[in-house]
Amino acid sequence: MSFWARLDDLRAVAAQHPDGLVDLSQGEPVDPVPVVVRQALTAAADAPGYPQTRGDAALREAASTWLAGSHGISMPPGQILPTIGSKELIGLLPLLLGLGPDDAVVHPKLAYPSYATGARLVGAEPVPADDVTGWKPASASGRRIRLVWLNSPSNPTGQVLPVTVLRRIIDWARDHDVVVAADECYLDYGWEAMPTSILAPAAAGDSPAGVLALHSLSKRSSMAGYRAGLVSGDPGLIARLLHVRREIGLITPAPVQGAMIAALHDDLHVKQQRERYGRRRAALRRALAAAGWTVDHSEAGLFLWARYRTLDGRAASGRLAGNGILATPGDMYGDEGHRHVRISVTASDAQIAAACHRLESSISAGAAPSR
Numbered sequence: 158m159s160f161w162a163r164l165d166d167l168r169a170v171a172a173q174h175p176d177g178l179v180d181l182s183q184g185e186p187v188d189p190v191p192v193v194v195r196q197a198l199t200a201a202a203d204a205p206g207y208p209q210t211r212g213d214a215a216l217r218e219a220a221s222t223w224l225a226g227s228h229g230i231s232m233p234p235g236q237i238l239p240t241i242g243s244k245e246l247i248g249l250l251p252l253l254l255g256l257g258p259d260d261a262v263v264h265p266k267l268a269y270p271s272y273a274t275g276a277r278l279v280g281a282e283p284v285p286a287d288d289v290t291g292w293k294p295a296s297a298s299g300r301r302i303r304l305v306w307l308n309s310p311s312n313p314t315g316q317v318l319p320v321t322v323l324r325r326i327i328d329w330a331r332d333h334d335v336v337v338a339a340d341e342c343y344l345d346y347g348w349e350a351m352p353t354s355i356l357a358p359a360a361a362g363d364s365p366a367g368v369l370a371l372h373s374l375s376k377r378s379s380m381a382g383y384r385a386g387l388v389s390g391d392p393g394l395i396a397r398l399l400h401v402r403r404e405i406g407l408i409t410p411a412p413v414q415g416a417m418i419a420a421l422h423d424d425l426h427v428k429q430q431r432e433r434y435g436r437r438r439a440a441l442r443r444a445l446a447a448a449g450w451t452v453d454h455s456e457a458g459l460f461l462w463a464r465y466r467t468l469d470g471r472a473a474s475g476r477l478a479g480n481g482i483l484a485t486p487g488d489m490y491g492d493e494g495h496r497h498v499r500i501s502v503t504a505s506d507a508q509i510a511a512a513c514h515r516l517e518s519s520i521s522a523g524a525a526p527s528r
Contacts, residue, residue, distance in 0.1 A: 163489055167478045174481025179512045181441075181501045182483045184312070184459050186379040188433060188505075191426035194378060194416045201415025208411035210403040212239040216414045219421040220387050227424075228344065230356045232389050236365070238399060239409040239417065242384035243342050243373040246398075247306075248275040250338060250369075253401045254394075256281045256303050261296040263289055264306040267314055267491040269340075272306045285491060290325050294333035305330055307339040310352050310457035313490045313499040317350040317456045323360035331367050336394065342373035342386075343458040345427065346434065350456035356390060365390040376459060376503070377427055378420040385409070385417045434459060437509045438502040444513035445500070448520050453497065461500045462487070473498050480515040 164182055172178045211217070217234035224230040224237075240246045246253075248271050251262055258280035264272035266285040273283035281303075284296045294302045305326065309318035323339075330337045339355035353360055356370045369390040375381035388398065402408070409417075420426075442452055442461060450463045465473040470487040477484050477498065484501075487494025502509070 164483070164485065167474055167486075168483050170475070170478040171481050171483040174515075176481060176511065178483060179481055179504070179508050179515070180483045181504055181508075181512060182485045182499075184376070184501050184503050186376060186381050186503055187508075188379050188430065190379050190382075191420065191423065193423050193426065194380065194383075194420045197419030198383075198412050198416040201412040204411035206411075208408050208414060210238075210408050211399055212237070212409065213411070213414050213418070216418050216421075219418045220389070223421040224354075224356070224389065228354045228357065230354055230389075231358075232356060232365070236392050236395050237387060237389040238395060238402070239414060240371070240386040240388050241407060241409055242375065242381075243340065243371045243386040244271055245384070245407070246371055246386065246388055247271045247340060248278065249407075251275045251279045251281055251304060253398050254304065254336060255397075259300055260303040261298075261300040262304045262306065263296075263302055265308055265311065265491075267311065267487075267494050268306070268308060269312050269490065272308075272340075276304075288322075288326070290329040294335055302333070302335055304336045304338060307337060307355060309339065309341070309355075310343040310346065311454070312340075312343065312458060313460055313485070313487065313494065313497075314453070314462040315455035315458040315460055316462075317347065317352045320353045320357070320359045323353065323355055324362075327355070327361055327368060334367075336367055336369065336391075338369040338371065340371050342371065342376060344372065345377045346431065346459055347457040348435070348438065348455075352457050365392075367391055367394075369394055374417060374420050377430070379430060380416070380420060383413050383416060385413055385420075433506075434502055437504070437506065440513055441500065441502055441509055444516040448516040450516075459501060459503050461502065463498050463500055464496050465498075470495050470497050476519075480519050482512050482515060 217237045220237045221234045224232045261282040262276035263284045276283040282300045372387045374385040452461050452463045454462050474486045485499040487497030
């Protein structure tokens with residue numbers, strides 16, 4: 158059964174609620190695309206020619222400025238590429254790097270499934286592990302580890318990796334000629350802890366050798382529908398990605414590149430969106446706590462990693478579904494998530510308010526049916 162199909166039964170239960178379904182299972186933006194972004198898209202709409210795979214020079218310059226100003230990363234424009242969202246590159250990176258059946262790809266034990274999917278697409282072995290630094294560069298089956306994925310802040314847990322851990326993993330990877338790629342699409346949303354990019358000097362040192370970082374404008378700028386992402390890092394790896402992507406036609410459309418430039422130059426809408434998510438997160442966290450839930454990790458990102466008393470994640474998700482709230486059982490991200498439920502804070506104000514009201518109502522009504 159596919160990742161998404163496993164939610165169908167819970168969705169059917171939640172949809173039976175007399176006031177309708179509150180969907181907190183997806184990290185999908187629902188707020189309007191910033192006006193400055195829409196205006197830039199329109200202005201760039203007359204684009205009869207082919208865009209450049211490497212991206213418009215103005216886009217790469219805007220990305221370089223953003224990385225420096227927002228995250229303290231000095232990254233030359235020539236070491237940055239636009240991507241068709243970040244998920245595209247996550248799924249295709251093993252292919253673009255030339256991995257195959259003799260290789261292994263390490264990803265976090267609790268992780269979005271695309272890391273493992275990308276490995277399987279080229280016949281490589283996906284290996285769930287959170288720390289490889291005590292290993293030889295081979296999996297238990299003897300395949301050579303060629304790529305290590307990091308995800309901080311984590312989807313699903315919201316956990317932030319300390320900079321000391323980032324540095325230790327990078328040092329190990331460089332010693333063993335292994336690429337480290339970090340999915341940093343929630344980097345702008347630190348709450349109790351501020352995440353550090355893998356490209357920051359404290360993590361990567363004075364050089365991005367062997368390191369790639371993926372960023373997304375989907376959550377930062379409500380641009381999920383635009384499929385707008387970036388990858389930056391090691392100049393040799395970026396050159397390889399550019400070469401292969403150019404050959405197979407993976408190109409970010411020119412109007413989208415125009416919209417990305419505007420989004421990266423504008424900090425006001427990011428501040429406003431962060432405030433929205435912060436309010437929704439705080440309200441939902443209070444309601445969960447009042448209803449007897451415990452939230453673990455969740456220092457950053459746009460999800461709450463929650464558990465309910467002694468119930469496993471499936472039963473806890475069923476409890477929420479009985480109240481018309483759809484959330485994702487934690488074991489869908491790995492076996493170690495079996496006690497938890499991933500709850501998104503990206504729904505609208507009205508949906509978050511409805512979820513909070515239903516959680517509060519469940520206190521006085523007693524245990525909701527577990528499906």
